Amino acid sequence: MPSSVQPVTVEVTVNGNKYRREIEPRMLLVEFVREELGLTGTHIGCDTSYCGACTLLLDGKPIKSCTALAVQADGCEIMTVEGLEKDGQLHPLQSAFSEHHGLQCGYCTPGMLMSSYSLLQENASPSRDEICKGIAGNVCRCTGYQNIVKAVDAAAKQVQEG
Amino acid sequence: MYPAPFQYYRPDSLQEAIRLLTKFGDEAKVLAGGQTLLPMLKMRLGDMSHLIDIGRLPGLSHIEQKGDTIHIGALATHADIAASDVAKTIPLLSDCGGGIADKQVRNRGTIGGGLSVADPSGDWPTGLHTLDTTVVCVGPAGERKVAIADFIIDSYTADLQDGELVTEVQIKVPPANSGGAYLAFKRAAPAYPTSTAAVQLTMDGDICKDIRMALGASASKAVVCEEAENALRGQALTRENLEKAAALIVAASEPPADARGSEAFKRAMLLSIVIEAAERALARSKGEEIKGGHRYA
Numbered sequence: 001m002p003s004s005v006q007p008v009t010v011e012v013t014v015n016g017n018k019y020r021r022e023i024e025p026r027m028l029l030v031e032f033v034r035e036e037l038g039l040t041g042t043h044i045g046c047d048t049s050y051c052g053a054c055t056l057l058l059d060g061k062p063i064k065s066c067t068a069l070a071v072q073a074d075g076c077e078i079m080t081v082e083g084l085e086k087d088g089q090l091h092p093l094q095s096a097f098s099e100h101h102g103l104q105c106g107y108c109t110p111g112m113l114m115s116s117y118s119l120l121q122e123n124a125s126p127s128r129d130e131i132c133k134g135i136a137g138n139v140c141r142c143t144g145y146q147n148i149v150k151a152v153d154a155a156a157k158q159v160q161e162g
Numbered sequence: 163m164y165p166a167p168f169q170y171y172r173p174d175s176l177q178e179a180i181r182l183l184t185k186f187g188d189e190a191k192v193l194a195g196g197q198t199l200l201p202m203l204k205m206r207l208g209d210m211s212h213l214i215d216i217g218r219l220p221g222l223s224h225i226e227q228k229g230d231t232i233h234i235g236a237l238a239t240h241a242d243i244a245a246s247d248v249a250k251t252i253p254l255l256s257d258c259g260g261g262i263a264d265k266q267v268r269n270r271g272t273i274g275g276g277l278s279v280a281d282p283s284g285d286w287p288t289g290l291h292t293l294d295t296t297v298v299c300v301g302p303a304g305e306r307k308v309a310i311a312d313f314i315i316d317s318y319t320a321d322l323q324d325g326e327l328v329t330e331v332q333i334k335v336p337p338a339n340s341g342g343a344y345l346a347f348k349r350a351a352p353a354y355p356t357s358t359a360a361v362q363l364t365m366d367g368d369i370c371k372d373i374r375m376a377l378g379a380s381a382s383k384a385v386v387c388e389e390a391e392n393a394l395r396g397q398a399l400t401r402e403n404l405e406k407a408a409a410l411i412v413a414a415s416e417p418p419a420d421a422r423g424s425e426a427f428k429r430a431m432l433l434s435i436v437i438e439a440a441e442r443a444l445a446r447s448k449g450e451e452i453k454g455g456h457r458y459a
């Protein structure tokens with residue numbers, strides 16, 4: 001880091017684990033999660049705030065981590081796609097994406113999962129239109145979205161039925 | 163992509179933020195939600211060596227009604243405003259805040275940032291033009307209140323003096339029998355709108371007592387047209403009358419031909435959305451519930 005710039009300390013809780021790092025203030029949150037913490041599930045797609053591949057939850061809310069500085073997350077709770085699986089069990093959303101062919105190359109999938117996860121937290125039984133709106137900030141170049149919407153719908157039903 | 167290196171500050175009071183901003187002048191930038199500034203810094207647009215993060219300043223995220231005025235702190239996010247009780251009182255706020263970009267951007271971006279940027283296709287500047295809106299700015303010389311029409315000077319130019327910050331947006335609660343609506347057409351959720359229209363009106367039975375209209379993304383700032391509004395005041399809001407007034411305000415617009423569409427396409431779009439916004443405003447003035455303000459594929 002250039003010697004003239006004061007480093008900043010960032011303390012975050014990611015998927016329940018606490019981390020503390022000294023970084024350059026210009027480090028983006030997505031780089032922090034991937035490079036500093038080694039959590040490479042969160043992807044960098046466009047790097048220009050459009051595609052949503054970098055979506056993670058900051059204090060429970062989905063944000064684009066390529067459009068946030070790591071230092072802005074200081075003291076916050078973060079959930080990344082790695083936090084979905086519990087005790088070796090895939091989250092119902094992950095199983096549904098697999099079952100309903102909701103991914104092809106899989107590049108958009110971590111972001112899709114985090115946006116869908118947030119949607120189901122707010123709305124346990126979203127309509128088709130609500131699912132589309134919920135993932136409107138996530139671009140997929142492969143699937144044409146149909147199977148993603150099917151997967152989210154199936155996961156919502158499965159969670160409801162327990 | 164990384165921004166160029168900068169020194170980072172997170173002041174814990176408004177006074178400290180203003181002091182830093184005054185001290186560093188042109189070498190400093192203020193960071194609120196970062197949804198405009200960070201993409202710019204990543205593209206290395208704009209020179210800056212001191213970043214003053216106001217994102218956590220206390221007392222600037224409120225959304226509340228006091229008497230006949232709604233007070234929205236500069237740091238209130240688009241998402242929080244859309245979900246708030248005040249957006250139930252003034253549905254136009256829910257149309258605007260609930261449709262900007264996508265959920266991820268709405269969770270970060272702030273109303274203070276949206277106004278300060280003064281992007282001609284930004285949603286808040288156009289929407290708020292039809293309400294009785296005052297922007298509160300605080301700087302080294304103290305507090306200043308500016309009407310929205312004066313605050314937005316031109317494309318990407320807001321009336322912010324050296325060392326000044328927007329702290330609050332104040333909106334008068336419209337009188338009884340009022341309704342408003344904001345409509346935006348865009349190519350995709352995270353795209354800036356192609357054309358936008360806002361209408362806020364007050365009815366007296368079937369007669370339009372007062373009306374304000376504005377078009378966005380259609381000139382260097384929100385387009386307003388007294389002639390169009392005067393054509394409707396004191397009249398019934400028949401389709402024919404609305405079409406006449408819509409033609410007047412669209413004639414006053416200067417939509418630029420660009421990647422989002424030709425000038426002719428945009429004029430046709432403006433005509434249709436301003437009429438529909440007026441019809442929605444009218445329906446809401448009668449208590450009808452209508453949701454949604456942004457259209458995209």
Ligand SMILES: Cc1cc2nc3c(=O)[nH]c(=O)nc-3n(C[C@H](O)[C@H](O)[C@H](O)COP(=O)(O)OP(=O)(O)OC[C@H]3O[C@@H](n4cnc5c(N)ncnc54)[C@H](O)[C@@H]3O)c2cc1C
Nearest residue numbers: 192194195196197198199263271272274275276284285328
């Ligand atoms: C993909 C994408 C799509 C978008 N689409 C739309 C859209 O369709 N419509 C729309 O309206 N917006 C859109 N936006 C922009 C978004 O609404 C921004 O949130 C908003 O323009 C700026 O708010 P911010 O809090 O993020 O400001 P920041 O990015 O933090 O700051 C922007 C500028 O404003 C200044 N500033 C911020 N707050 C203050 C303050 N309180 N006082 C003085 N100066 C201040 C900063 O110094 C900076 O120069 C989009 C953004 C993205 C990333």
Ligand code: FES
Nearest residue numbers: 045046047052066
């Ligand atoms: S990588 Fe962040 S939005 Fe595309």
Ligand code: FES
Nearest residue numbers: 104106140141142
């Ligand atoms: S599965 Fe390839 S981008 Fe979505």
